Amino acid sequence: MSLSAKQSGLSIIEVIVALALSLIITLGLTQIFTSNSQSFRVSEASARIQETGRLATSIIGREIRSASYWGCLGSQGVRDGRLNSILNDTGFDVEALLRGLDAEDNQGVGNSDILYLGGINGNSAVRVTFQPSQQAANLRVDDSDSFNENDILIVTNCSAGDIFQVTNVNTNNEVVVHNSGNVTDGPGNSTQALSTNYNDDPDGASVFRPRQQRFYLQDNPDGVRELVTDGIAIMGTPTGNFTTPVALLQDVVDFQIQFGVDSNQNGQVNDWEDPIGLTVAGRTQADNTIAVRLSVLVRSPNDGVTDGGQEYCFPGWLDCVATPSDMTTAAANDTFLYRVYSTTITMRNRI
Incomplete structure (x- = not known):
């Protein structure tokens, strides 16, 4: 038998099988790449948010602790x-x-x-x-x-x-x-x-x-x-x-505080209250405050991180488990990542 007689091409079935296998492998690699890329975006966003939240509570907390210092008087x-x-x-x-x-x-x-x-x-x-x-x-x-x-x-x-x-x-x-x-x-x-x-x-x-x-x-x-x-x-x-205002941190989208009021001057917080404001009653409330609760809501710099509609409990002192209606839900088309950072700071110059 001559050499030319022994040569033959692939059958249509073989071609289809080969293409199907190639497509499956390509889809798998694409899925792996997409998953890794999304994981990287979430990790990066989470790290940025954590750093912003940590700095915000640290900077303001330090100033609250040092507030109301007038020497020995x-x-x-x-x-x-x-x-x-x-x-x-x-x-x-x-x-x-x-x-x-x-x-x-x-x-x-x-x-x-x-x-x-x-x-x-x-x-x-x-x-x-x-x-x-x-x-x-x-x-x-x-x-x-x-x-x-x-x-x-x-x-x-x-x-x-x-x-x-x-x-x-x-x-x-x-x-x-x-x-x-x-x-x-x-x-x-x-x-x-x-x-x-x-x-x-x-x-x-x-x-x-x-x-x-x-x-x-x-x-x-x-x-x-x-x-x-x-x-x-x-x-x-x-x-x-x-x-002139000095910018400290970007992507802090909400900022809430409560006063820990020592209403009977016993050196302990008797009530947690929202600030009344710059009024006579508000300043009496502030003068009786010995601790401050601080809660900041931080958002990722970029969108496309979540699938939208993320839930979070803000301010941080709310009990959203006992009262689910206190839970905040982002808009369905909001794909930013949100995190809540809260802390309680004692005013060391008042205790």
Whole structure:
């Protein structure tokens, strides 16, 4: 038999079987690739969310723990009467500088909360070395280089405290001046006299910078919701106005807090309450608060992570098992990944 007679092609059945096997293998490889790709997207989104949630609770928690610190004197002893009550006719009350804690419920974007925290920076203490008299307009300190005209400062010992605005600094003699009258910017001092003679305290007195800052949410120009902070300017210009917001973390889409109120002054939380707001009753509530519950809702930066309609329990202190109606369900076409991060922080300067 010749060689050409022995050669023959594949039958149609063999071709069909080969194509079917190839198709099955291709579909299997495609499914493996798709599954691995989706797993990678979920893992990446989960890691990003976890980092954002951890940082948000850590940053705000640290500030809550340090809030309402006024040296060895509580805020009730600091006198705000040395400052004119209104800053530059903007309607901002200088009493806010002496508030350790305030909040507004559902007043931020998306009905989120706004948190106000105040106190002094304990690392910024400058010792008072001499005060000529209670009526004098100057204090001699051990380091005047960090102070400038228009700065708002607090001088305090364990018995009294005063808040005032600097009208001049004499670095050669280490003297901080707090005259009454006009200033370049800010409220100015209604009187140069202080509430006490700080030479009388054998332990001495110190000058601190007050701190007052807010934490809240805003939508940036790209439409991404982010956690931001700003604060009352207590140095430079414009003194007394809120500073430009600084973005801390993106994709924090909701922010809620509750106050742990010690209503009978026994050093324990008696009730958990939503903030009343910046009213007389709200500030009484905030003054009696010794702990804060914080819950943030974080969303993945990119969509296409879930199949839509994800459920989550927010704020974190809700019992969605006992009350299923408290569970939140994302829209069916919402394919972002959501996570809730909650923590409880004790105000260590109030216990």
